[in-house]
Amino acid sequence: MTVTGIDAANGLYKAAPQRGGIDPNQTDDFGTVFDAAKNLVDETNTLQNKADAEQVKFALGLSDNTHDMMIAAKKAKIALQYTNAIRTNVIQAYQTIMNMQI
Secondary structure: OOOOOOOHHHOOOOOOOOOOOOOOOOHHHHHHHHHHHHHHHHHHHHHHHHHHHHHHHHHHOOOOOOOHHHHHHHHHHHHHHHHHHHHHHHHHHHHHHHOOOO
């Protein structure tokens, strides 16, 4: 397979970045950001629940594989750190906007 241009390369990937200007008629920007934040929190919660389930299985003796338990715990920790970093940046952006002089 040969790729002759960037459009052909982007076609090979589902999450290819889209380029373009801001659409002035688009009014659902806050909804998009809110949905992304909600999905991030839901995913973090799911990973936390999976880590807890792995710990319970190990404690009850249903699983003797500590590797899976540690991987689930590490994924949950990283997701929580990422969510916390996003939250901190959102709060900082909000405070910056509120301190602007009009």
